[in-house]
Amino acid sequence: MRRRTFLQATGAIIGGLYVTGCNSVIVGQNKLPFKISLAQWSLHRRLFGEQEPKMDNLEFAAATRGYGIDAVEYVNQFFKDKAQDKNYLAEMKKRQTDNGITAVLIMCDGEGHLGDPDGNKRKKAVENHYKWLEAAKYLGCHSIRVNAHSEGSYDEQLKLAADGLYQLTDYARQFGLNVIVENHGGLSSNGQWLSSVMKKVNLPNCGTLPDFGNFHEYDRYKGIAELMPFAKGVSAKSHDFDDEGNEIHTDFYRAIKIVLDAGYNGYIDVEYEGSKLSEDDGIIATKKLLERVRNQFIQA
Numbered sequence: 001m002r003r004r005t006f007l008q009a010t011g012a013i014i015g016g017l018y019v020t021g022c023n024s025v026i027v028g029q030n031k032l033p034f035k036i037s038l039a040q041w042s043l044h045r046r047l048f049g050e051q052e053p054k055m056d057n058l059e060f061a062a063a064t065r066g067y068g069i070d071a072v073e074y075v076n077q078f079f080k081d082k083a084q085d086k087n088y089l090a091e092m093k094k095r096q097t098d099n100g101i102t103a104v105l106i107m108c109d110g111e112g113h114l115g116d117p118d119g120n121k122r123k124k125a126v127e128n129h130y131k132w133l134e135a136a137k138y139l140g141c142h143s144i145r146v147n148a149h150s151e152g153s154y155d156e157q158l159k160l161a162a163d164g165l166y167q168l169t170d171y172a173r174q175f176g177l178n179v180i181v182e183n184h185g186g187l188s189s190n191g192q193w194l195s196s197v198m199k200k201v202n203l204p205n206c207g208t209l210p211d212f213g214n215f216h217e218y219d220r221y222k223g224i225a226e227l228m229p230f231a232k233g234v235s236a237k238s239h240d241f242d243d244e245g246n247e248i249h250t251d252f253y254r255a256i257k258i259v260l261d262a263g264y265n266g267y268i269d270v271e272y273e274g275s276k277l278s279e280d281d282g283i284i285a286t287k288k289l290l291e292r293v294r295n296q297f298i299q300a
Contacts, residue, residue, distance in 0.1 A: 033260050033297050036290055037071035037104050038064045039235060039271035040078060042283050047078045051279065057082075061095040067283055071102040073233075073269050074139070076132060077109055083131040089138055096139070104267050105143040105180070105209075105233060106136045114164030115150025115157055122160065126167045133175050143178035143232055145209050148188045148197060157187050162200035169206040180232045182209040183223060189216050191223030198230040206230075210259075212250045213237030213273070224255055228262035238286040239274035245289055252293050260297060 040060055045051035047060075055063065057078040064072050082088040096103055111132070112125025129146060136144050148165065150157035169179040187193045198208060210227040212220060214237060236255075238247045246252070259268070268290060272282030 032294060034234075034256070034265055034294065035071065035267045036069055036287060037073050037102075037267040037269045038067060038069045038283065039073045039107070039269040040075040041107070042270060042272040042286075043279050044075070044078075045279055058091060058095060061092070061099045061101045064101055065099040067270075067287060069270065069287065070100055071104050071267055072096070073104045073145075073267075074106045074141075075109070076106055076111075080110070083135045089135055093139055103136075103139040103141045104269075105141045105145055106132055106139070107145040107182075108132045109147065111146075113149045113151075114146060114168065115148055115161035116164070117151050117156075117160060122164045123167070126164055126171070129168055129179075130171065133172050133177055136177055137175045141177070143180045143207075143209075144172075145180050145182055145233070147184050148181045148194065149186055154187065154193065158193060158196055158200065161188075162197050165197065165206055166201045166203065169201060169203045173203075173205055178205045178207055178232050180207045180209045182211050182235065183214045183227065184211070185214070185216075189214055189223070190218055191215070191226030195226045195230065207232035209233040209235060211235040211237050211271070212252075212255050213239065213271075220250060221254060221258060224258045225262075228259060228264060231259070231262065231264055233266065234259055234264065234268045235271045236268050236286060236290055237271045237273060238282065238289070239272075240276055241285050241289075245285060245292070247286075247289060252289055253296065256290075256293050256297070 043055055046055040061072060108129060111128035112121060114125050116122040116125055132144050148161040150160045172179050181188060181194060183189045183194060194208060198206060208227040208230040210224045210231055215223040240248045242248050270283055270286045272279060272286050274282050277285060
């Protein structure tokens, strides 16, 4: 889908929307109950060069604006060797500014296991994330998203993951940044376990990023409710849609009601991961669904 098509598809939606430079988004006199960002993973096939038209990481900010979205959630995999490249990060920041884009967070993968049973490996995993904290601070993010992978029994993994997270989150305080954990496989997809990890870490800048679609065998609505007290981000994972534009695996209205009832009013990201629609069409479909649900809460 070309840029003109993006604008035609989203123009009717964003017409009349006033986006402030603060944390409020206003339509008329009504403050919106949440804001919408774009998770970079939604375009992973194009960014990995697996789908045409291919996309470079530096093009992401402009593409996001093309969808009528003004906030991004980066994924470190798409600029993995650039975390400490000041010139590259400066260009990323310039493109954010040029397109009126807010950087929300960096999703960090592939830096080791924060709950590794080997103390030296766990420490190394913690230190591997330092560069991403520095990059996130420079780009204007409020958080980095990490994983809480570990090994051993339920209680052993809880203790190990909490230890690694505490070390990293304590270090992140000097940057004024949060370290947030997504339910992303293993015990992290168990809402009770991950909420227990949060309680054990017990630092104000350690939180969660509930993902609608990553609970696997665990009840997703129960999991969202368990993670929301600690949430500093929310991911509206989508895969497939029915003829009325509803996501068929997650009841977005029900999920977002849980989110809002917890008092959350920050960003909810568009994270399309399906295969039946193109990445462009999946992003637009998810954004439209989020806006429709948001309007239902405004009018309620």
